[in-house]
Amino acid sequence: MMRSYMARVGISVEELDHLNIIHVTGTKGKGSTCAYTEQILRNHGFRTGFYSSPHLVQIRERIRINGQLIGNELFSKHFLHVYGRLDETKDSHEGIMPTIFGFFTVLAFRVFLEEKVDVAVIEVGIGGHYDCTNVVRPWVCGIASLDIDHTHILGDTIDKIAWHKGGIFKPGVPAFTVKQPEDAMAVLRDRAKERNCPLWVCPDLEDYHADCGPLQLGLAGQHQHSNASLALQLSHTWLQRRNLPDGHFPATSVTNTDGLQGAAFKPSPIMVKGLADTVWPGRTQTVKHGAVTYFLDGAHTMRSMQACASWFKETSASRERTASGPVARVLLYNTSRERDSAALLKLLVPCHFDFAGFCPYLTEASVSCSTGEQFDRKVENCKVTRCLANEKCWRLHNNLGNDSGEHVLNGDSLSLVPEKKADTQVFPCVLSALQWVTQGRDSALADSEEMVATVRPSLKSKAALLRNAAEIHILITGSLYLVGGVLKHLDPATYQ
Template identity: 40%
Template structure:
């Protein structure tokens, strides 16, 4: 079950005794409700911790991580830091992720710990063979178990699909790159994924198009969204018709759609009408 907004005052707290809890990488989002600093947001996120219920998180900045630790201690919640995915791959075949982007490795590491803990607390078999754990470099939290992911876990990571998240759709000469990133950190991760995807493409004349939308209380003036020194070959076409000739001459057109889940959802409905049925 995914929390809607924050954690401390979210309706999912009606579940008084969850099996396990997890906090993924924190970002500046919903600041009008959660607070205008990462520490305030971490306090809200820590509201999902429950007495005696194991919880896991991924590496966070020192300040927010300290807040999460304090929140866990206040309710006697055992909180663990997820080791990187590399540690679980050590000496075994690399894990294949269905979701692209380097940042998805952090999410996968958290998902594996949550799955293993759930199976363990439900007395299920096939939870993965434990390996020798390496000490946590952060020293703020105990390190979660380092184990060998089972075949079903590997298949789950490989077969995961998430429409609108690091998703690529090819439509003739157009390739659409869809990601609902809407915070500074997630937009940065989206840009890294987009660049990596383009590096795998063949050469030839190409055009890159950005469709971006920012909603709510998000600040479109954030430096991450600005281009202080545009490349020499960058052509700006604020009106679509003015760039039509450039698009017609291109061998390939790469369209990045990001900034808002509403925008990505609307584009997906146009590209794949079956999603709205």
């Protein structure tokens, strides 16, 4: 189908070879890996294209040239061309039009070809084997960390998911993977042998020895180490091929299909700087606005949420040590229906939040959603049913409904004292949640002081801790869509 759509637009698979593609899949970390890889190659002076998904705020974020999302004029020009060609030819193709993701994949290919990029870094959408991006014939491909996700499409076990991811392997094209669970690794080895694809496992980041000492990463969190190592292998391999006279890999580099340990090397100063310069919004991102610090991470699988919780606890605690007074910890959470919210929220309990807010992806309500009456009328319209269920899960995890108290350690003995109860609240939109939890202390949020002043009494009673805190630390997680809704309000200039 993708070949058919491309042909209708005037693009052949052979033409895509001119993009010198790096193809990356995985459950978590594939976007970060692509961001590191693109930054390294851009630092080398190459004109880069980067196709990713999903977007946080603007659909144009999915298609980047030299690290920048394409402008409105360029986007409109290519959008109208691709849509026009597909629409004109649909009658001769049984009226078939591509999915949204398929359409934007074709659009990205056209943009990169027309803009004559030296390299295109292509992130897989879902899976790999049947993904729209899998028409490409890359120079090198990579697999980031695997986890259980999109089970209705990829299957409910790690080995089934690994089969789909290994579908991007191509004969003779070097492939790299980070360390995977053994069941997944066994499937990847089999897929590599089936396709005569050379496969290596990336070394630990600590195994690379640069003149500057330990490598510094632009993206926070221990889990980024494996993504950075994968990016080093991908960029290094791409550069090796680029520098060969015939543009082909030496024969000795395509003999390993067993997933052997890849070799660390000495990163060049350009590579070192590329890792440190990398920015990838919404992934372990910290934004400080005065007394309010936002911690943004779109984690939505078990392993990514574990990594998110570890990152937040470590980073928040470090900042608390230098605070001038008490710090209030706030959780702002939402997730899609297919996720196991109960399991994900349980991983966040050890972060010891003082307040937990839940809101839908709606960035703002069509009218003010600050009063109780307006909120009650808009509960269904704002689709907060899922948020109410998430709030219930959170309260159950924290034993918030038990007024009789719990046995806790008091001094040197156990006594029956009430457990500390963190407040919770469901908000009708992202803006109302941000305005209230910041208590008018972030000038970037329009009318936040008015929001606090007009909020219903039941919420006012919950605000004392936030008002009295020297700093407020807010973790926004569970979904990249929620993170995008927050960034739209925190940094509107970037996402115009």
